[in-house]
Amino acid sequence: MIRAGIVGGTGYTGVELLRILALHPEVEVAVVTSRADAGVRVDAVYPSLRGHIDAVFTAPEVDTLAACDVVFFATPNGTAMLMAEQLLARGVKVIDLSADFRLQDAKEWSQWYGMEHACPDLIAEAVYGLPEINRERIKSARLIACPGCYPTSVQLGFLPLLEKGLIDCDHLIADVKSGVSGAGRKAELAALMSECGESFKAYSVSGHRHLPEIRQGLALATGKPVGLTFVPHLTPMIRGIHATLYARLESNTEDLQALYEQKYKDEIFVDVLPNGAHADTRSVRGSNRCQIAIHRPQGGQTVVILSVIDNLVKGASGQAVQNMNLMFGLAEDVGLSAVALYP
Structure with missing residues (x-):
């Protein structure tokens, strides 16, 4: 089983990740973080996950997240870049749903996002996670920048x-x-x-x-x-x-x-x-x-x-899981076969 961590589990993309991963046959959701809700059961915040997710929110600590095989960052811009380097050094794969590693030019990134990039050296390594154009590179990547x-x-x-x-x-x-x-x-x-x-x-x-x-x-x-x-x-x-x-x-x-x-x-x-x-x-x-x-x-x-x-x-959490499947050698659609809701 793939041990997955989610940093920023209380936002819309975080709970969407939880919804998808809860039924993923190859994933155990091991860590879900939230500074504001640390110590609170995930299903107390999101009753829709009752019976599917038993985790308790914890503070986002590298030592805790390092026990995971992959960590998703469902966080505001500027958060993933503060922790990614440490997690990669501990052998954890990182999938960032924010914009921290999407742009190849650190100066351009700073102009648009209003802050200095904390780890510009990782930008060149990050693989842009649009599978339809980067499938082979995603398979061998350690760090994925999910598209907006x-x-x-x-x-x-x-x-x-x-x-x-x-x-x-x-x-x-x-x-x-x-x-x-x-x-x-x-x-x-x-x-x-x-x-x-x-x-x-x-x-x-x-x-x-x-x-x-x-x-x-x-x-x-x-x-x-x-x-x-x-x-x-x-x-x-x-x-x-x-x-x-x-x-x-x-x-x-x-x-x-x-x-x-x-x-x-x-x-x-x-x-x-x-x-x-x-x-x-x-x-x-x-x-x-x-x-x-x-x-x-x-x-x-x-x-x-x-x-x-x-x-x-497809614009966030599903695409992140699609990338994870590729990174771990799984069929691309595992856990992602849900039919669209209608009406």
Whole structure:
């Protein structure tokens, strides 16, 4: 059995990890940390886990976590980088769901996240945990930087076009909507139901923290920098990411539906919908799947890609477990076969 630890077990991604790992046949949840709830049973905070998780929250101490085979960091940015080096030195694999190791440039990371990076030497070792592009590297990694939810949906949507050089890379548009759980489990005015219910708004139009991560991933796919306008929106739903992606085609000869189907035909967690379909977030809620639909309005030069995920599963905790499975030589979908919730 794989002994797993979760640092930050009281947030949305932390409890989503607990929900998934509770039924994972190869995992024992050995340590769950929370400074605020240390000494409290996990199922007292989350009654949905009664009968599945018997752990008690503990303080996040390296000596305790070092007894694990793998430690997930479901923490705010700036936490994992303070402990990762010590855990790796003790032989523990680290999977970070925050942004601490996603960007390859420490100075750029500091500019976007407002603090100095505590262990920039580890950035080069960290493997970006998008299995659809880094599967082989993930298998041998010690340190995984899980992608953000917005970057996951945008990259999976654009990648086939970029890899084939079919679109103008200088003028990409990602118009992306997120449920309020993407803001995390905290008391914040903008996330209150009376503030966001029956409303819809864009935010961080001048620059969102996920922008450099998306640009970095897309540039690797095309071999050169990309021009991307990324506008996130907050929608009055709990879970879900809907990315509407726009690009201008430079060729009319490619069968785009066939291109996407061929690209993702062996990917168990990427589902290319039939021609003419419209992806919607309810069809992936609670699952680790990304669903993609391809459109060319009026048969013109503009291609519109619809890419949807559950931000807490494929956009966070499910993808983290997918990475863990690869790191420990398990089938990629172990513990991740849940069908989406409907309605």
